[in-house]
Structure formats: C-alpha cells, structure tokens
Amino acid sequence: MVCRALPKSAEVAVVGERMTSDVAGLDPLLDEAPCGFVSFLDDGHVRVANRTLLDMLGYSREELLDKHIESVLAVGSRIFYQTHFFPLLRLHGRANEIFLLLRGKSGEDVAVLANAIRRERRGEWVTDAVLMRVIERRKFEDALLEARRVAEEATAAANVQRGETENANALLERQATELADTHWKLVIQALELDKQRTIAEDANRAKSEFLAMMSHELRTPLNAIGGYVQLMEMGVHGPVTAAQTEALGRVTRSQQHLLRLINDLLNLARIEAGRVDYDLQSISLNDIVLATLPMIEPQIAAKGLRYDVEVPLTLKAAADREKLEQILLNLLSNATKFTENGGSLRIEATVAPESEDFVELKVADTGVGIPADRLEHVFEPFVQVESSHASRVEGTGLGLSISRDMACGMGGDLTAESTLGVGSTFTIRLRRG
Amino acid sequence: MVSPVLSRNNVKVFGRGTQPMLFAHGFGCDQNMWRFVTPAFENDYRIVLFDYVGSGKSELASYDPERYATLDGYTEDILDVCRALDLREVIFVGHSVSGMIGLLAANRAPELFERLILIGPSPRYINDAPDYVGGFERADIEGLLETMEKNYIGWANFLAPAIMKNPDRPELTAELEASFCSTDPVIARRFAEATFFADNRADLAAVQVPSLIMQCSEDIIAPSEVGDYLSRELPGSTLQTLRATGHCPHMSHPEETIAVMREYLQAPVDGVQSAAQIG
Incomplete structure (x- = not known):
C-alpha cells in the first residue's frame, strides 16, 4: 500500500x-x-x-x-x-x-x-x-441513441410507406375489381348488343323480304294495268275518242311512274336481302351508252340541254349489262333533272388513270352541284339532295344508293365529285373487261 | 377457473384478515416496494399485491400501447384485479401516480371501495400558472425522460433484453431482476408520460369514497402545495403530513407510514367522512 x-x-x-x-x-x-x-x-x-x-x-x-x-x-x-x-x-x-x-x-x-x-x-x-x-461515453451514448432514433424514424417512415403502399395496393385491387366488374358489364352489354343486332338484322331481313315480295305483288297488277291500257289505246275493245286517248296517256304515265318506284324498291330490297346475282361479261361501254342514251334523250331534249359523248369503241368493262345500263340511266336521269335549261352533259369513258385494270365511265353535268358535306350522303338510301335552285324532284331517293350497291356488286364503285353551282361528275369504276 | 388477470398482473394474495387491502405501486417500481409495510397489516387484512401490466413480473405480452397510453388503462388494471378476486369494501393503498389511478377507479366503481390511502399523490405534476403549483415544468419531465432513456437503453443496459432472453445465462437474468422494476424502455417511457403529463384535477370533485392524503415533507415529486390543493379539492379527504422526507415514505420511513395508516384505518368510515366534510 x-x-x-x-x-x-x-x-x-x-x-x-x-x-x-x-x-x-x-x-x-x-x-x-x-x-x-x-x-x-x-x-x-x-x-x-x-x-x-x-x-x-x-x-x-x-x-x-x-x-x-x-x-x-x-x-x-x-x-x-x-x-x-x-x-x-x-x-x-x-x-x-x-x-x-x-x-x-x-x-x-x-x-x-x-x-x-x-x-x-x-x-x-x-x-x-x-x-x-x-463525457466521451456520453457522446457515444448520445450518438447511439440518436442512431436509434433515426432508425426508429426510418422504421416509422418505412411503416408509413408500407401503409401507403398497402393502401395503394388495396386501391389498385379495388380498381381491378371494379375493372373486372366493368369488363363483365361490357361483355354482357356486348352480348346484349349482339343479340339486339341479330334481332335488328333479322327484322331488316324480314323487311327486305317483305318489300321484295310486295314489290313483286305490286308490279303484277301494274303490268296488267299497262297491258290493258295499251289494248284499249290500240282500239282492241272498240273505238277510242280523243279525250279517252288523252286519259289513257295519263294512266300510262302514272302507271310507268309507279312501276319505276316499285322497281327501285324491289332492287333495294333484293340487294339488302343479298339476292342479287351479277352476270359479269366483257361488255363494250360504247354499246351500253348507245343502248341507254335513247331512253333519256327525250328529257334531255325537253330541257334544251346539250350533250357530248366520248367513249372509245374498244373500251370494255366486266359488267352485268342490265345493271350497268340501269346505273347509267340513273346517272343520266339525275344529271338531266338537276341541270338547268341550257346546261350541258358529258359522257366519257377512259382507262382508270391509276390502274390499267380498271375503266371509268363518267357522267358530268353543269347542274346545281352538291355541297361538299352532303356529297357522301347522296349514296345513302332515301336521300335526295336539297337545293335552292332545284324544285323538289320526284323519286324514291333510292337511285344512287342502288347504283353504288350494284357497282360494288360488280367489283367496282360509284363515286361523285361536285362543285356547288358548277356541276357534278359521277364516275362508275369497273374492272376492265 | 382462475382469471387470466391474476397471472397477467402477477397478483399475490396473503394475510389472515378478510377485508382486502389492495396495494398499488407507483411509476418506476413494482409490488416489492410494499414489503416494508405489508407485514404490519397481514394479521388483520387480506393483502392483495399486483404489478401493472408492463411493470415487475406482469405479462409483457398483455401490454397494449393504446390501453396504457393514459391512466385509464392502469385504472382498468385495478378494476380487473378487484373483479377477478371479487373484492368488496376494498382499502386501496396507492403510491404516487397510483393515488390518482385509485381515485379514477373509485369514480368508475365506487361500490368496490371503502376508503383510499394515497401516498404522495398529485393530480397534476406540471405547473399551471398562475394558480396551480405542480412542482415541474414540461422541460423537467423531458429531462426525466432523457435520464430514463440513458439508464434503460444506455450502454449499461443496451443488451439487456437480448440477454434476458438467453436461457444459458440465468445469472444475468437474476441480475436484471434486481434492476429497475420495468425493463422495457418503451413501456417505461410511456408510463412516465401517462403519469407526468396527466391532469386529473377535474376528476377530484366526483370522488365519493373517503380518502387519506399522506403528504411527505420535502417531497419534490408531490410538494406540499399539491397536498394542500388536494385537501381542498378532494371531497371526503383527510390530509396528513408526515415527518418523513422524500417521495417514498413506505420505504424510507415505514414505521411512521404504518402508524399513520393504522390510525386512519381505526377511525370508522362514517366518522372519517363526516370529519372530512366538516373540516
């Protein structure tokens, strides 16, 4: 010690x-x-x-x-x-x-x-x-405690984040469930729509079939009316006075008008019912124009319209003659109807500029024209172009719709270009024959 | 079937009397703190000791941070113990914060209690200027929390919880049992906050059970101003100032503590009540 x-x-x-x-x-x-x-x-x-x-x-x-x-x-x-x-x-x-x-x-x-x-x-x-x-140890302890606090805060923050993540997950799961619900609702709606579409298609088909049948049924007595009127005009049933001839002429015009309307209806109904057969042959476009023009010439002449035709003799199309004539007649009839007195028509046929495989037959007029926003609508059924320059024109409004359907049916198309007040050009496009 | 509360709260029952004396320890301690005074009452009463959940040898697994965030959870512990043992006419003895917990329990179930003995109670530890002196400022309590933190989780005890779980080192476990009465720093801190940030002044007026306020001399935790305040505001209370100093007279001065308690218990309840009312 x-x-x-x-x-x-x-x-x-x-x-x-x-x-x-x-x-x-x-x-x-x-x-x-x-x-x-x-x-x-x-x-x-x-x-x-x-x-x-x-x-x-x-x-x-x-x-x-x-x-x-x-x-x-x-x-x-x-x-x-x-x-x-x-x-x-x-x-x-x-x-x-x-x-x-x-x-x-x-x-x-x-x-x-x-x-x-x-x-x-x-x-x-x-x-x-x-x-x-x-002193030193206290600093060390303070550092330890501080580290622990930081760790605890980090843990707490992590927990909060985990909580948020869990919340987000729960939200996502909820949304997924809602999406699944929505998906199934949409599937059910789609099925329902499909069912309704089928019903509508069935109804449409029934309508078309009814129209086809009725058109046919209407045409028979109209033909009978036409036939008997003709017999009467010919004096088969005895002498006909001038007044009677006049009256019979009116009956005939009315009968023919009705017949055209019914033919339109019948064609539409047939096309919709998918019952149109196309007999495609190599046909000279010149022949078609020559066969069709005479039918419309009286009206053209009556309105004092000029017309010119430029159709190469050798140009042929793969077409159903009867249907192509019907389309052309329809286009010429429209052009005549919508062109003011003194205007002109032009019929022109060429090889399609973008493809050698197609030909184009155009009917151009100097008529009232069609507004741009209405141009495509003219091909819809029952649509007639309204125009301030033209008085209301008669017809079913089915002509262009049927014409385009038939052009498409022959592997081609029917399109239109127009400038208001300048005129319209309708182009029948067909496979080269 | 034995109530799970008995093991949860480490309840001990002994003594040869029939009327129960329920001893509730204060913050920082456990039921061992009563061992200097209970022998004096064993012959005449049924002594019931327990540890609050989170303290002593209670079941820590039953600790619910929500429940024990305020004194309400500790109040529930008291009532749970009373009901588990079917206690009636209870003489409640509470030290420090348990004084307030006992008052809250008596307000919840006045029919269970005959009288309350409050050792160093305080309805609010933090001053509320200008009219109320609790003895502390908030910063003082923060200082306590820091000191606790250093002692519970400072380097000395840093590894204690891990060691405690090690069955190969029983001597360390024994050592730890001789340490603070609550070994979980988080629980201890929460108990401290529930205790020192509590304000139970508004609960005093509703108390119907007569009580004894044992006020120590020179008690920094419950200064004499607090004893005076309680004596004024607590219906049916009797204030007794001890010569004993400090905050734990039942440990530092058990003889005086026992004598004062005995004297109070010998007075009939009605007498106590009416005397207090007159006073």
Whole structure:
C-alpha cells in the first residue's frame, strides 16, 4: 500500500463533526481519487463528499455538507432518483452504473455514472456512491441513441410507406375489381348488343323480304294495268275518242311512274336481302351508252340541254349489262333533272388513270352541284339532295344508293365529285373487261 | 377457473384478515416496494399485491400501447384485479401516480371501495400558472425522460433484453431482476408520460369514497402545495403530513407510514367522512 503524507491542513478530514466520527479521517487517497465520492442518509442528507466531487460541482465542503442529495441533481435526475434510484437502493441495497445528471453550483450539469451501495454504519443507514464523469461515453451514448432514433424514424417512415403502399395496393385491387366488374358489364352489354343486332338484322331481313315480295305483288297488277291500257289505246275493245286517248296517256304515265318506284324498291330490297346475282361479261361501254342514251334523250331534249359523248369503241368493262345500263340511266336521269335549261352533259369513258385494270365511265353535268358535306350522303338510301335552285324532284331517293350497291356488286364503285353551282361528275369504276 | 388477470398482473394474495387491502405501486417500481409495510397489516387484512401490466413480473405480452397510453388503462388494471378476486369494501393503498389511478377507479366503481390511502399523490405534476403549483415544468419531465432513456437503453443496459432472453445465462437474468422494476424502455417511457403529463384535477370533485392524503415533507415529486390543493379539492379527504422526507415514505420511513395508516384505518368510515366534510 502506498502511504501518503497528509495534506498540510487537516481540512480534508474535517468535513463536519459527524464526518469525523463517521469516516474517521477521510483518506487522502479517497479524497483525491479520480472519481467523485459521496455518502448520504436515507433522508438524503449528505454526510461525506470528497474533493473530486466538490471540484466537479464547484461547492466548498461546507456548502455541500448537510445539503440534500437531490439538490445536487438536475430536475429530471431528481425524479429519477425518487422513482428509480432510491427504490433500487432500498430494495436491493445497491445500484450500479446509474446515469445521472448532477447540477453544479453555477447551474451547469455534469453527467456521471453512479455505483452505490446502501449499508448500515454505526446504527445509521448510509448510501456510499462513487460518481464517474462520463463525457466521451456520453457522446457515444448520445450518438447511439440518436442512431436509434433515426432508425426508429426510418422504421416509422418505412411503416408509413408500407401503409401507403398497402393502401395503394388495396386501391389498385379495388380498381381491378371494379375493372373486372366493368369488363363483365361490357361483355354482357356486348352480348346484349349482339343479340339486339341479330334481332335488328333479322327484322331488316324480314323487311327486305317483305318489300321484295310486295314489290313483286305490286308490279303484277301494274303490268296488267299497262297491258290493258295499251289494248284499249290500240282500239282492241272498240273505238277510242280523243279525250279517252288523252286519259289513257295519263294512266300510262302514272302507271310507268309507279312501276319505276316499285322497281327501285324491289332492287333495294333484293340487294339488302343479298339476292342479287351479277352476270359479269366483257361488255363494250360504247354499246351500253348507245343502248341507254335513247331512253333519256327525250328529257334531255325537253330541257334544251346539250350533250357530248366520248367513249372509245374498244373500251370494255366486266359488267352485268342490265345493271350497268340501269346505273347509267340513273346517272343520266339525275344529271338531266338537276341541270338547268341550257346546261350541258358529258359522257366519257377512259382507262382508270391509276390502274390499267380498271375503266371509268363518267357522267358530268353543269347542274346545281352538291355541297361538299352532303356529297357522301347522296349514296345513302332515301336521300335526295336539297337545293335552292332545284324544285323538289320526284323519286324514291333510292337511285344512287342502288347504283353504288350494284357497282360494288360488280367489283367496282360509284363515286361523285361536285362543285356547288358548277356541276357534278359521277364516275362508275369497273374492272376492265 | 382462475382469471387470466391474476397471472397477467402477477397478483399475490396473503394475510389472515378478510377485508382486502389492495396495494398499488407507483411509476418506476413494482409490488416489492410494499414489503416494508405489508407485514404490519397481514394479521388483520387480506393483502392483495399486483404489478401493472408492463411493470415487475406482469405479462409483457398483455401490454397494449393504446390501453396504457393514459391512466385509464392502469385504472382498468385495478378494476380487473378487484373483479377477478371479487373484492368488496376494498382499502386501496396507492403510491404516487397510483393515488390518482385509485381515485379514477373509485369514480368508475365506487361500490368496490371503502376508503383510499394515497401516498404522495398529485393530480397534476406540471405547473399551471398562475394558480396551480405542480412542482415541474414540461422541460423537467423531458429531462426525466432523457435520464430514463440513458439508464434503460444506455450502454449499461443496451443488451439487456437480448440477454434476458438467453436461457444459458440465468445469472444475468437474476441480475436484471434486481434492476429497475420495468425493463422495457418503451413501456417505461410511456408510463412516465401517462403519469407526468396527466391532469386529473377535474376528476377530484366526483370522488365519493373517503380518502387519506399522506403528504411527505420535502417531497419534490408531490410538494406540499399539491397536498394542500388536494385537501381542498378532494371531497371526503383527510390530509396528513408526515415527518418523513422524500417521495417514498413506505420505504424510507415505514414505521411512521404504518402508524399513520393504522390510525386512519381505526377511525370508522362514517366518522372519517363526516370529519372530512366538516373540516
């Protein structure tokens, strides 16, 4: 054991009257040990304090003695002392490595770790505690705790994110379910629409079949009317007066008008019912024009229209003669109808400019023209072009619709170009024959 | 069938009397804190000890952070124990925060309690200027939380939970049992917050069960102003100031504590009540 000389004064040992009797002379080793030392009673009153602790706190020995141990603790540590430290000492007689903040005389805090033992000494229960300053370690702990806090915050943030992800997932799942629902609704709607379409198609077919049948049924008595009128005109049933001839002429015109209407209807109905057969042959376009023009010439002449024809003799198309004649007649009839007196018509046939395999037969007029936004609609059934220049014209409005259907049926097409007030050009396009 | 509450709250029952004395420990401790006073009452009463869930040897698995976020959850623990044992005419002894928990329990089920003994109670620890002195500012409580944090999770105890789960090192487990009464830092912090941030002043007026306020001298946690306030505001209360100093007279000065409790228990309930009312 190292012996040390006592300090010059006996002050060290004399820390109070009780002190002397308590720790008969505080050993200089203890007084200047590299850690604080304090003894206090159960009621908290300080009995002994070494120099190191006094220096730590800035108190003189006289100031510290008989102070309450709590008075040298920071407030948080006071509560901790009462709720943890003291019960631990009381219940277990010792407490080790307790972190405390001491409160120095000038109010600064000193972090220490305390080891304490409670024992009976000369009839009194005292607690002896050594207090070791923790500076570097406290920094280390602060860093650890900070790291833990950061980790906890990160975990919390991750949890929040996970929660958000889960919410998003739930939302997506909900949306997926809704989409699936919508999908099935759409499938059901599609099926329903398909069913309705089938019903509509059936109804349309029934209508077409009815029209075809009725047209046929109507044509028979009309033909009979025509036939008997003709017989009467010929005087088969006796002499005919001038007035009767006039009347029979009116009957004939009416009968023929009705017959045209019914033929249109019949053709449409047949096309819609898919019952039209095309007998395609190599046909001279010139022949077609020559066969058709005479039928319309009276009307052309009546309106004082000029016309010219330019159809090469050798040009042939793959067509059904009867249907092509019908289309051409329809186009010529329209051109005549919609062209003002003094206008002109032109019939022209050429090889299609973009393909040697096709020929084009055009009917051009100098008529009222068709507005651009109506141009395609003229091919729809029951449509007639309204024009301020033309009075309402008679007809079913089926002519162009039927004509295009027939042109398509022959592997070709029927198209139109027009400039309002300048005229229209309809082009029948057909495979070369 | 034994109620699960008995193991959940580590309930202990002993003594030769019939009337129950239910001892409720304070924040930072467990039922062991009563061992210096219970022997004095064993002959005349049925002693019931328990640990709040999260403290002592209670079942930590039953800890529900929501339930124990406020003193209400701890109040439920008291009532659960009373009902599990079918306690009647209970003499409730509560230390520190358990004083308030006992008052809340008595307000919930006044029929269960005969009287309340409150050691160092406080309805609010934080000052509420200008009229109320609780003894602390919010920053002081933050200081406590920091000190707790350092001690529960500082380097000294950093690995404790992991060690505790290690069956190969029973000596460490034993060491830990000799440590703080709650070893879970999160639970301890939550209990501290529920305790020190509580304000139960509004609950005082409804109390019907007579009570004894045991006010220590020089108690920094429940200063004398708090005892005076309680004595004024708590119906049917009797204020008794002890010579004992500090916050744990039942540990630091058990003889005086026992004597004061005995004296109070010897007075008839009606007498206690009317005396308090007159006072």
